Amino acid sequence: MYSSSRKRCPQTKWALKILTAAFLAASPAAKSAVNNAYDALIIEARKGNTQPALLWFAQKSALSNNQIADWLQIALWAGQDKQVITVYNRYRYQQLPARGYAAVAVAYRNLQQWQNSLTLWQKALSLEPQNKDYQRGQILTLADAGQYDTALVKLKQLNSGAPDKANLLAEAYIYKLAGRHQDELRAMTESLPENASTQQYPTEYVQALRNNQLAAAIDDANLTPDIRADIHAELVRLSFMPTRSESERYAIADRALAQYAALEILWHDNPDRTAQYQRIQIDHLGALLTRDRYKDVISHYQRLKKTGQIIPPWAQYWVASAYLKDHQPKKAQSIMTELFYHKETITPDLSDEEL
Secondary structure: OOOOOOOOOHHHHHHHHHOOHHHHHOOHHHOOOOOOHHHHHHHHHHOOOOHHHHHHHHHOOOOOHHHHHHHHHHHHHOOOHHHHHHHHHHOOOOOOOHHHHHHHHHHHHHOOOHHHHHHHHHHHHHHOOOOHHHHHHHHHHHHHOOOHHHHHHHHHHHHHHOOOHHHHHHHHHHHHHHOOHHHHHHHHHHHOOOOOOHHHOOHHHHHHHHHOOOHHHHOHHHOOHHHHHHHHHHHHHHHOOOOOOHHHHHHHHHHHHHHHHHHHHHHOOOHHHHHHHHHHHHHHHHHHHHOOOHHHHHHHHHHHHHOOOOOOHHHHHHHHHHHHHOOOHHHHHHHHHHHHHHOOOOOOOOOHHHO
16 A cells, blocks of 8 residues: 655655555565575565665666566665655666556655656556555545545545445545545544544544544543533534445444443433433434434434423424434424424524435
8 A cells, every 4th residue: 555654744644554554565575485685685675674675776787677666665665755766767668567656656745746646656557457555545646636526536436346444544634635624534433443442543533533623532531521422412413424325324323322322321310410411312313313213213302302301403303304204294394394483593504314
């Protein structure tokens, strides 16, 4: 996999995590028997001892195309981006394997020469059009170049074949650069393991929380009841955001439901948490709706009504939607009529998923 370290732009260094392992695996030494000096040099380079191999290449006047590609890769591993470009320019008219062009693409990206990088990604992809790591490298570079819409289109095409965590991280990276921080947080949330604790949060997720004014969620010690309720509400909101698949929305809603279950136990009989308890009861309607649990939305709504809890207009839209999906249009119409004629504030900007 391939990524730029963005040395002059520290805020984007984490993209390196998305595209690294396959870059090492692509070396011929990973596939050949370790039975000669050349193989030993490559193996050492893969371990981080790159200088012996780089010296060997520099002293040779005749190299095969595979050896040139090895040189390019090892120079990149050594952090010698300019050397990668120099070597490539010396052999640019050779027919190199795709991994060689990919190494040059990464070097150009590290030097923030986006167009040159994109040209080399295209060369690599012309030889291996199905290589997902090269596709992701091209997509990340498009984002670096400010071509966010093109990057998202290509990522959607890539993801349609086989969704995976690397694609979610790439998506979050694009949204981060584009300043779309709510989408960034949604993509990062989807990429987390189901039961991740705050100690296991990757730095990019922490940054996404900060970008969405939820920095206190980073430290368990800062998780006041209000913040816990805020996080629960944010998960519900994220579950309504349009994503590529229903399963992704379900995954976020399931997180909200799990949080609700834990908080419900903590706050149910605690008079000091009445306000927060009422908040999560309302937001719980949204999580149930995202999960298509329409009857549960209705029964929960009816329980809240019996306790005398006030249901805000935006949550009543959720209930009306549940009644419609549950084939009870008259009850849905009754709620909508009440909202339209008797409420001073209407919420007109609900997403399609919330209606």
